[in-house]
Amino acid sequence: MQVPADDPSPDVDCSPSSTRWSRFLARALWLRDLVLGKHPVILWSINAGLLLLLAAWIVWDARFTATWDQLEYEIGLTPDSSKLDEFASTFLLQWKIYLLGGILAISVLSLGLMTFGLTMGARGHRALSSWMVVLSLACCWLGLATGWDEMIWVGKRLRIDAHVAAFQPISDSLRKDWPTADGDNQQLGPFMAYPAGKPKTLILLTTPDITQHGLTFSSVEKADEGGIRFQLSGKERGVWLEWHPRGQAPASFVGGLLEPHFLKRTVSLGDGWYLARYEQSAMAS
Numbered sequence: 001m002q003v004p005a006d007d008p009s010p011d012v013d014c015s016p017s018s019t020r021w022s023r024f025l026a027r028a029l030w031l032r033d034l035v036l037g038k039h040p041v042i043l044w045s046i047n048a049g050l051l052l053l054l055a056a057w058i059v060w061d062a063r064f065t066a067t068w069d070q071l072e073y074e075i076g077l078t079p080d081s082s083k084l085d086e087f088a089s090t091f092l093l094q095w096k097i098y099l100l101g102g103i104l105a106i107s108v109l110s111l112g113l114m115t116f117g118l119t120m121g122a123r124g125h126r127a128l129s130s131w132m133v134v135l136s137l138a139c140c141w142l143g144l145a146t147g148w149d150e151m152i153w154v155g156k157r158l159r160i161d162a163h164v165a166a167f168q169p170i171s172d173s174l175r176k177d178w179p180t181a182d183g184d185n186q187q188l189g190p191f192m193a194y195p196a197g198k199p200k201t202l203i204l205l206t207t208p209d210i211t212q213h214g215l216t217f218s219s220v221e222k223a224d225e226g227g228i229r230f231q232l233s234g235k236e237r238g239v240w241l242e243w244h245p246r247g248q249a250p251a252s253f254v255g256g257l258l259e260p261h262f263l264k265r266t267v268s269l270g271d272g273w274y275l276a277r278y279e280q281s282a283m284a285s
Helices: 016-036 041-060 064-074 091-120 128-161 164-176 209-213
Strands: 183-185 189-194 201-204 216-222 228-233 240-243 260-270 273-280
Touching: 041 091, 041 128, 064 091, 064 128, 091 128, 128 260, 128 273, 164 228, 164 240
Parallel strands: none
Antiparallel strands: 183 189, 189 201, 201 216, 216 228, 228 240, 240 273, 260 273
């Protein structure tokens, strides 16, 4: 009796449920490749480009902090409106707020897609090079998030350093002839001097002509050691441009309005000029 030969062909499950699952899987893979692509180079380029764009923006835009504060307020991250810029309603700043929000949204989305692709993407997404690029970009974004205040400070130094020469004649004039009462100065315009009798602070009543050089200041302080401090305003508000004689440097002080200023950081600009940032406290008793 002849034994029938075994059928070498495997059993094929042609049930409706198996067919539906195969179609679903095929569509999922097609959608994955449509969104992520076969290789993540496009996502890399988008994310890296936005990273460089944002870094350059932080350094060169004097109003980046105001834009960031307004964005936080707009999306509800902070209810405090005391730090908002008075020009927040202008078209330019509103446009910058939307641009910043768009950059952050696209950056987070692209970084999320790259992370998803490391485990669920096509072969190109799961390569060792992809892991290295994604980790590098993530580290760069982390560095930007933790060091953006330092980048803002570097940007201020670069911008203000280019205009120090415009302050030199004013500083020389005030060192030689410091006002002793309210008055009017050709370089400063009208001002009020505090305290009366032996003033240390000049409060400007108009904007000086130095605005043509791109910087403005609202008051001038005379240091006990002979230094001259300019409190910058406008786009560069929050910092002081100071000249000090040889051997002297910015330090905490109490101004003519009896307001203590505690030195937070300073950097030399050369030739006795410094850029300084202070934390202002309540009026001294």
